[in-house]
Amino acid sequence: MIDLYAWDTPNGRKISVALEEMGLPYRVHPVDITAGAQHEPAFLAISPNNRIPAIVDPDGPDGAAISVFESGAILLYLAEKTGRFLPADRRQRVAVLEWLMWQMGGFGPMPGQVHHFLGVAEADRAYGLERYTQETRRLYGVLDRRLGGAEYVAGALSIADFAILGWAWRHERHRVDLADFPHVRRWYAALMARPGVARGFAVPLR
The missing domain is CATH 3.40.30.10 (Glutaredoxin)
Structure with a gap:
């Protein structure tokens, strides 16, 4: 175990x-x-x-x-x-790895900074919060465009979806309304409806 x-x-x-x-x-x-x-x-x-x-x-x-x-x-x-x-097919596998690395390098560190700056004093947080909020919304936009042409981020359901979902779960803390990103909203709802x-x-x- x-x-x-x-x-x-x-x-x-x-x-x-x-x-x-x-x-x-x-x-x-x-x-x-x-x-x-x-x-x-x-x-x-x-x-x-x-x-x-x-x-x-x-x-x-x-x-x-x-x-x-x-x-x-x-x-x-x-x-x-x-x-x-994680597909055995190398082409499909590359897509999973790309989106997994995208999450690890951006869609995690950037929203995490939003969490951080929301927790510090108002006088100290304005610049950082604006900077990281804008970048977080840009990343949601990247994800939305991708999901506009795919059911899941790498085509079939994969560990990349699980990685990204962990952070999309906190979209309200990121000050992101999923109504602004309809393809992300569809993907998020479908994943959250899975029993596992x-x-x-x-x-x-x-």
């Missing part, structure tokens, strides 16, 4: 959703990042960047236990372990 170390954040939800969709047995170990639990030595041993999520799989590739940190790496590991949500996704978001991560 896989051990999931996570908290109720977009990156944590990516993994609980993926585990549910893949049908893998797992148990949750909440890591209370509001109390600094991510800095405890036991957690650092499996996540040296002291960030959630992380997993420990007792049945690793060679039959021995393996720990994996960074949400994108975890999604790739789980997809390869199960043979699901619903179970992934219902997992208690705190």
Whole structure:
């Protein structure tokens, strides 16, 4: 059984959703990042960047236990372990990897900055909030254009969708109305209606 170390954040939800969709047995170990639990030595041993999520799989590739940190790496590991949500066809696989990297490099760090600047004093946040809000909306626009021509971001449902969904889940905190991005709204509603996704978001991560 896989051990999931996570908290109720977009990156944590990516993994609980993926585990549910893949049908893998797992148990949750909440890591209370509001109390600094991510800095405890036991957690650092499996996540040296002291960030959630992380997993420990007792049945690793060679039959021995393996720990994996960074949400994108975890999604790739789980997809390869199960043979699901990451196509074997190289052309289709490239599309999944492109959108996974798009999420990791932009649609996560930028909305995350919006979260940050919403939490600081008004006098200190105006410039940063404007800058990152504009970039976040641009990224939603990129996603909307893509989904205008595809049911899912890489064609078929994949780990890239799970990665992006973890952040789209917080669209209200990004000050984004999905009515402004109708293709994203359609995609979001379809994913959130999936039983596996619903179970992934219902997992208690705190």
